[in-house]
């Protein structure tokens with residue numbers, strides 16, 4: 001298998017967000033055992049894996065802790081679920097080392113729903129990833145939400161058939177993860193806080209650097225790649241596309257329909273919502289509202305309607321309270 005990502009030409013499927021080009025449409029997704037699209041079989045090329053992630057565009061991926069929550073998410077219109085024993089707010093609350101979830105619990109969720117199921121591994125923990133691939137999860141999230149297993153190396157993701165999603169705070173980090181084989185990128189935000197400010201900061205940072213790159217000459221791009229510690233060929237492709245060369249979601253602190261729509265207007269292809277749904281007063285209603293908000297992210301009248309009478313939002317933790325440590329620490333700083 002090649003160690004460099006194959007960038008699929010941005011010719012085919014129009015992106016739902018802002019008419020930005022899509023990389024999808026050239027690979028034929030296979031159907032996994034539960035009917036969800038899968039990169040399985042002997043394939044697993046970067047093109048197949050990043051093409052599969054295209055199918056999640058315009059959708060909401062929800063953290064769920066059991067089969068019942070997974071069904072609520074599926075019925076609300078989630079495009080995928082993230083199976084984990086503790087949502088990020090509970091990881092913060094409990095402290096200690098956070099690891100891959102019990103494969104038995106993940107399998108129960110896989111049996112309960114027909115949408116794709118993602119699960120998390122610790123940064124650098126390639127054996128947790130081998131285990132999750134062997135049970136047939138649809139995507140692996142190499143996540144800063146869990147405790148790091150390796151503070152120097154991320155997983156070499158080209159070696160796996162299953163697609164990976166990774167977090168980023170800026171363009172350099174995003175391109176380094178893609179170069180390691182990530183088929184999908186998300187902002188890190190500050191998971192488990194219910195505060196969207198860090199996700200906004202990370203999304204704006206990525207978009208701002210893409211706009212800068214798009215205006216650069218080749219000579220300037222070589223220097224910019226060095227500054228970002230990012231591979232030149234991926235930066236050049238990003239500049240040409242005027243977007244990341246893989247699907248790019250927002251994550252970390254998204255808790256309301258308005259938060260989700262804001263992230264979409266800032267240029268994301270979809271959103272992850274973790275703690276915000278199942279720590280709210282009415283998870284099913286909030287889940288449906290956030291799905292609607294992502295679909296109609298540019299329509300304030302619909303956003304007003306779906307934001308009405310939602311019950312209590314998660315209480316959350318402000319990440320900007322000066323001088324106060326955030327309970328559980330800053331997760332976004334894990335893995336660069």
Ligand SMILES: O=C(CO)[C@H](O)[C@H](O)COP(=O)(O)O
Nearest residue numbers: 191192251252253273274275
């Ligand atoms: O790690 C994730 C995405 O891969 C989580 O699903 C997401 O970041 C959860 O954050 P929050 O609980 O703040 O919504």
